[in-house]
Amino acid sequence: MARHHHRLVQDGLYESARLAGRKEALVTEGARLSFVELLDRAQRLARALRDRGLEPGDRVAIFMDNGVDAVVSIYATWIAGGVVMVVNPQTKARKLAYLLADSGARFLLSQSKLHRVVLPALEELQPSPRPFLVVSDGDPRRGDTTFETLLPGTGGDPGDPGTVATDLAALIYTSGSTGEPKGVMVTHQNVTFTLGSLLEYLRLGSDERILNLLPLAFDYGLYQLLMAVRLGATLVLEPGFEYPAVIEQRIREEAVTVFPGVPTVFTSLLARAREDKPGFPSVRAVTNTAAALAPDLVPGLQRLFPNALIFRMYGLTECKRVCYLEPEELAARPESVGKAIPGTQVFLRDPQGRSLGPGETGILHVRGPHVMVGYWNQPEKTAEMLRSGRHPGDRVLCTHDLFRMDGEGYLYFVGRSDDIIKSRGEKVSPVEVENVLHGIPGVRDAAVVGVPDPALGEAIRAYVSLAPGSRIGEREIRRACQARLEGFMVPQEIVLLPELPRTDTGKIRKLDLLGARRPDPSPPPHTPAGSEAP
Structure with missing residues (x-):
């Protein structure tokens, strides 16, 4: 089937299957899938979902551990014309029920080991419509609908569902200051542009072997998969970071070249490092986002990954990534999170909307094709984040985070103006x-x-x-x-x-x-009922 170049997110898989064919696309759970095998499984599941009633734009909740089935489910949803909603497998039943109800998910793809969460969540949904549950590894004798019972016997492209670049690709739920998660709506155009920008500044190629130990529900983790597939590179996918020794072994065994992490991961690895223990010379790029990378960690990372470029970055789910610091600037600008990613613009305003100059602290605003289209079913919260820009029809993301910018355009994080941790x-x-x-x-x-x-x-x-x-x-x-x-x-x-x-x-x-101190270890005193606190 003829396709425009990277018009839709799944086009990366089609192209890599055509160009890279039998090359390893995914290494996980002891399995090794080529691009052709990954595409075949995704197409078969996509056709099965369409046969079961999935319509273009339907939301598909994917509630699984990192693994083959989760990756296949993500691409199958896009190929079928659906909207991907990856849910963290740590999510509890009450929150899962909320996410399913809020999104109006038509399908829930999960695993039998998560029945202890899924089944109570589905019970909570009553009398609301329940999504159609498919369990990747369930037992048909128990009444489960499984991947194997659902998939047709032959492969082949299920056909074009009519998706265009401005259609929703994903709902990514993120915590909000009100306590209820908000569904960030991102289109295929948002994602494909962001992928191109990330790959440009990270200087990655098709020979990469990217290690991902972050949940695919976390957009930082999801984009490791999307980058690998678009490049025709290999993703080494781990379930998590519970055992640092296992991760160290995986880096060496799989000759990993790209290592995305967060400070908790880096500090754990550094705590295990010794002068007489070799580092990881195969790694060429180390990336950090989510929490700030403390300058004190950088020398240790440079010893641990002696051949790696180290990227400090900042982003938020509403636009995926805002800025990055070139590795060559780490020593000169140890506190900076860098400049806007390629193809985008950032600027600072005060609370009254006035533009601010170098050295002034203000609210960071972002414009570009990576900015979300809004929050799912929450127009008021959308209006708080998306503002009118200087140009006709322009929409700008107001991050509500406080930054200052120097005369060369480098950003420095000051603090958050909302209540989020x-x-x-x-x-x-x-x-x-x-x-x-x-x-x-x-x-x-x-x-x-x-x-x-x-x-x-x-x-x-x-x-x-x-x-x-x-x-x-x-x-x-x-x-x-x-x-x-x-x-x-x-x-x-x-x-x-x-x-x-x-x-x-x-x-x-x-x-x-924040200035309070613990009382003595004895049981805390209580104000007698009916009296007033001092």
């Missing part, structure tokens, strides 16, 4: 964590803040006061959080206080909390 490369809504804390029996009040952390970017600290007579402790509170929240959202620190400071209007004063 960025920990382990993930956005965490304090409200979402606070809602869980308030639901724990014995908790009277709770407030969550982010505190600087060299490895995490920000650590999550929860301040909690207990109801009169309550004897629960930090351990019980942490366990309750672990049962309700993804791992990256569980507070690293829980501080029990007799009272949380409040304003005259009753709002918790979070700035005052």
